[in-house]
Amino acid sequence: MTRAPVLPSLAAAAHGGPALAVTVVAALLGVAADLPASSVALVTAAVLAGQLTIGWGNDLVDTRRDQDVGRSDKPLATGALSPRLVLGCLAGAAVACVGLSVAVGGRSALVHLGLVVAMGHAYNLGLKATAWSWLPYALAFGSLPAVVSLAEGRWPDWWLLATGALLGVGAHLLNALPDLADDVRTGVRGLPHRLGATGSRVLAAGLLTLGSVLAVVGPGGEPPLWAWLVLVLVGGLAVASVLGRGRLPFQAAMAIALVDVVLLVAR
Numbered sequence: 001m002t003r004a005p006v007l008p009s010l011a012a013a014a015h016g017g018p019a020l021a022v023t024v025v026a027a028l029l030g031v032a033a034d035l036p037a038s039s040v041a042l043v044t045a046a047v048l049a050g051q052l053t054i055g056w057g058n059d060l061v062d063t064r065r066d067q068d069v070g071r072s073d074k075p076l077a078t079g080a081l082s083p084r085l086v087l088g089c090l091a092g093a094a095v096a097c098v099g100l101s102v103a104v105g106g107r108s109a110l111v112h113l114g115l116v117v118a119m120g121h122a123y124n125l126g127l128k129a130t131a132w133s134w135l136p137y138a139l140a141f142g143s144l145p146a147v148v149s150l151a152e153g154r155w156p157d158w159w160l161l162a163t164g165a166l167l168g169v170g171a172h173l174l175n176a177l178p179d180l181a182d183d184v185r186t187g188v189r190g191l192p193h194r195l196g197a198t199g200s201r202v203l204a205a206g207l208l209t210l211g212s213v214l215a216v217v218g219p220g221g222e223p224p225l226w227a228w229l230v231l232v233l234v235g236g237l238a239v240a241s242v243l244g245r246g247r248l249p250f251q252a253a254m255a256i257a258l259v260d261v262v263l264l265v266a267r
Helices: 006-013 016-032 037-061 063-068 083-104 106-124 134-152 158-185 191-217 225-243 248-266
Strands: none
Touching: 006 037, 006 083, 016 037, 016 134, 016 248, 037 063, 037 083, 037 106, 037 134, 083 106, 083 134, 106 134, 134 158, 158 191, 158 248, 191 225, 191 248, 225 248
């Protein structure tokens, strides 16, 4: 068998897209919080290292399950990567994650390692198959703003934590939709699988819309006009995610998630 190039395969096994998205959000939060450039760089690197461990850990744990359902997009399942190589990369990323997190600051490190990274691995190691599959996402995404702000010793406002948590649960519900059937075949029965595709999509739209509202009104004072206009857009997307047909509901819910990220950073 001809092996695929190693670096693209490692990126795929690490769930490169989601890992990069979370890392970019952390970097943008750091910039929006006016952290020094050195702190932004450290936080960004620490978050990226942590996300790599979670992605590689997920594919290592799920290798047999991915083989059983014929996942051709999973390098470990197809044999394009050896488990030993991925495990070595995971160990290296874990060491880097701990070192970088400690360099950011003690309190930030405790939150990052104890909530964001630990919850990601708790999901991989069992919670994903239970009705509590949403909890790691709520805690990890809800804690991410604290990882950033604690780099300068500040605890973030409550609405930032709540918006992050709602965004995390909504992302979990949407992320699970493409693989619902394969997951059920291999014994995974998380919250999205219990709700079904329609229930998951509707709940995700509701949670993400609530997150948008919190991001607009949470900071207090009179929100700017553009923020109200964004809420009108979110309302239209929420209607489309519930009443639309075909791919439109999923795309509309994903658009709300993107708007939430923008609001989280901008507000």
